[in-house]
Amino acid sequence: MNNTPQARWRLVLSTLATVAIIGAIVTLPAASAQAYVLLGCKWKTGNFTYVNYTTSLYATASNAAISNWNAKTSVNMTSSSGSKLTINKVYRGNDGAAGATAYTCQNNGLFSRADLTVNTFYLTDYSANKKRLVFAHELGHAMGLDHASSKKVVMWKDASSFDDFGIYTVQPDDIAGANHLY
């Protein structure tokens, strides 16, 4: 009795997979023209605050990443002890993520808070610039950007943008994403 619906489902899946592959090839030029992706949540304005709980090398890297976003985009992040955006370093062990940003989005599409963390399990062995990339990437999430479709940007999904291309500062597409939001 179950065989027929299951067979049909498999057929639908394989058809969808084929369409997705064709679609990906066709849309490649468009993707390279604009690679940034929006998270669907943002702060009310580009002038928002943060509180940075990191220290030593992590403070150096995170502050450099903040300065870079501020200098290159319409975003202006400033330090404030009561901020709803926190920057932290934690030891999460070998969980596969060098950084993570947890956020709460209100019904009006605005953040009510965001908590950025980097995982010292990985970052302790990263160079100063690779640490900067992780902070720059998580800051991108914390302002409302999702993973981009280009590898040569800060908002690529993993640190291969640094390992393969040496990227640790915001790139034109990252800048366009931030300036689209604010």
Ligand SMILES: [Zn+2]
């Ligand atoms: Zn990410």
